[in-house]
Amino acid sequence: MPFQSIEPRRLYRQIAEQIRGLIRSGEFGIGARLPPERDLARQFGVSRPSVREALIALEVEGLVDVRIGSGIYVRARGEAPDATPAESEAGPFEVLRARHAIESECAALAAKSATRPQLQAIEAALTEMEGEMAEAKQPLPGDRLFHLRIAEATGNGSLVHVVRMLWEERAGPLFKRLEHHYDTPALWQPALAEHRAVLKAIAAQDCRGARAAMRRHLDQACRRFSTSWDILQ
Amino acid sequence: MPFQSIEPRRLYRQIAEQIRGLIRSGEFGIGARLPPERDLARQFGVSRPSVREALIALEVEGLVDVRIGSGIYVRARGEAPDATPAESEAGPFEVLRARHAIESECAALAAKSATRPQLQAIEAALTEMEGEMAEAKQPLPGDRLFHLRIAEATGNGSLVHVVRMLWEERAGPLFKRLEHHYDTPALWQPALAEHRAVLKAIAAQDCRGARAAMRRHLDQACRRFSTSWDILQ
DNA sequence: CTGGTCAAGTGGCATTACCAATTTCCGGCA
DNA sequence: TGCCGGAAATTGGTAATGCCACTTGACCAG
Numbered sequence: 001m002p003f004q005s006i007e008p009r010r011l012y013r014q015i016a017e018q019i020r021g022l023i024r025s026g027e028f029g030i031g032a033r034l035p036p037e038r039d040l041a042r043q044f045g046v047s048r049p050s051v052r053e054a055l056i057a058l059e060v061e062g063l064v065d066v067r068i069g070s071g072i073y074v075r076a077r078g079e080a081p082d083a084t085p086a087e088s089e090a091g092p093f094e095v096l097r098a099r100h101a102i103e104s105e106c107a108a109l110a111a112k113s114a115t116r117p118q119l120q121a122i123e124a125a126l127t128e129m130e131g132e133m134a135e136a137k138q139p140l141p142g143d144r145l146f147h148l149r150i151a152e153a154t155g156n157g158s159l160v161h162v163v164r165m166l167w168e169e170r171a172g173p174l175f176k177r178l179e180h181h182y183d184t185p186a187l188w189q190p191a192l193a194e195h196r197a198v199l200k201a202i203a204a205q206d207c208r209g210a211r212a213a214m215r216r217h218l219d220q221a222c223r224r225f226s227t228s229w230d231i232l233q
Numbered sequence: 234m235p236f237q238s239i240e241p242r243r244l245y246r247q248i249a250e251q252i253r254g255l256i257r258s259g260e261f262g263i264g265a266r267l268p269p270e271r272d273l274a275r276q277f278g279v280s281r282p283s284v285r286e287a288l289i290a291l292e293v294e295g296l297v298d299v300r301i302g303s304g305i306y307v308r309a310r311g312e313a314p315d316a317t318p319a320e321s322e323a324g325p326f327e328v329l330r331a332r333h334a335i336e337s338e339c340a341a342l343a344a345k346s347a348t349r350p351q352l353q354a355i356e357a358a359l360t361e362m363e364g365e366m367a368e369a370k371q372p373l374p375g376d377r378l379f380h381l382r383i384a385e386a387t388g389n390g391s392l393v394h395v396v397r398m399l400w401e402e403r404a405g406p407l408f409k410r411l412e413h414h415y416d417t418p419a420l421w422q423p424a425l426a427e428h429r430a431v432l433k434a435i436a437a438q439d440c441r442g443a444r445a446a447m448r449r450h451l452d453q454a455c456r457r458f459s460t461s462w463d464i465l466q
Numbered sequence: 467c468t469g470g471t472c473a474a475g476t477g478g479c480a481t482t483a484c485c486a487a488t489t490t491c492c493g494g495c496a
Numbered sequence: 497t498g499c500c501g502g503a504a505a506t507t508g509g510t511a512a513t514g515c516c517a518c519t520t521g522a523c524c525a526g
Binding site: 049057059162 | 282
């Protein structure tokens with residue numbers, strides 16, 4: 001496409017670009033104080049509000065540090081002043097409750113529409129999980145795959161997307177701490193059994209049974225996490 | 234230097250935070266246009282330059298998209314104005330099926346645990362929808378808010394997250410085309426009635442009834458889309 | 467139905483003024 | 497001489513207003 005959005009229209013962006021250049025070129029080193037806003041405005045031949053807008057943009061980018069009554073200082077290439085506003089960061093139990101509601105329906109749908117290859121994929125995930133447990137490792141990959149395969153067996157890409165997203169929230173720090181107290185075979189063994197029950201119901205095309213089995217599984221998972229949680233407190 | 238320099242000093246940061254909240258709370262969905270700068274200034278009780286500074290901060294963060302002469306629009310998570318790396322782009326019917334499975338459970342949970350203020354929020358969304366229909370506009374914002382408020386009434390942040398994500402997939406081009414053939418009052422009227430039925434069941438703490446009502450609603454929505462789809466082919 | 471015109475709405479930028487926090491500096495005091 | 501306190505200058509923060517450029521949608525002629 002030969003056309004490029006010509007948008008040097010926004011003055012504050014041009015000014016920010018110039019100041020950025022001044023900093024990178026070494027005109028102003030780390031910790032150095034930039035000229036006052038009024039001077040910058042005069043030098044660039046623009047109004048002070050425009051300079052301020054540019055400076056705010058640079059501040060959000062973490063390039064400069066504006067100190068009231070003092071001046072504008074070049075900040076070291078590093079961290080943002082306040083960490084990213086970040087996502088809502090749902091708690092572990094919230095995620096489990098959500099999965100309880102969503103994945104039980106997935107199981108029910110999967111029982112209705114799962115094809116032979118999809119059933120085999122679920123079974124394969126279960127086998128992988130067994131293998132991981134045999135090696136005394138946390139069977140998280142297998143666990144994840146099991147739930148994901150069931151979502152895929154619904155034939156609905158959106159549901160797969162949702163289940164994957166919920167699983168990713170497991171990356172949170174709270175989850176990590178819990179997992180550390182949750183990796184005993186004694187605790188994973190019942191989870192494996194519950195998985196088998198879910199698969200059996202899906203294979204039998206038992207819609208209600210699959211839903212109930214998944215509900216039980218996640219209920220139990222919640223309970224297991226609960227005890228770990230209490231111990232942790 | 235003292236300790237935490239509580240720096241809500243900067244007005245533009247407070248304003249940016251408020252707008253961020255408005256977006257996250259579902260007040261404005263993806264693609265929605267925020268009120269004009271002048272209105273925002275009046276609503277927040279600040280000057281327009283301050284609002285502009287806040288908007289520039291949000292723009293640099295990639296949260297909004299300021300279009301000259303047109304307005305300020307909420308941008309999707311993925312930033313970079315250039316070509317999006319192509320989403321998984323689930324089909325409209327897939328999304329509706331997923332919502333059928335998930336939001337019906339949300340309604341059931343909401344019936345169990347909705348507080349008075351949460352019920353009022355749902356009702357307010359319904360009222361907004363009515364207002365939009367009275368103006369012969371597509372009641373999409375109100376519709377979105379209704380479903381989002383129900384998810385919030387479950388008290389589970391993960392579920393809210395999921396419902397919001399599913400709604401965002403509506404930004405896809407396929408949906409847009411369908412909506413064009415779907416904006417007759419004759420088609421929206423039953424949707425409104427179904428919404429009322431859902432709210433009624435939730436208010437009555439009728440768990441099964443709420444689930445059934447939401448199921449019916451999304452079933453019907455699917456059917457309505459279906460006819461539009463056929464016409465379009 | 468297509469294409470052009472026009473007016474209202476909206477953001478972009480400049481100007482001016484005043485306020486608040488900080489820094490600087492000078493003069494008085496020990 | 498050295499320290500301390502406060503006034504003044506410096507600097508960013510916010511407000512208010514005005515005008516321009518662009519977009520949009522409706523209306524009208526072809």
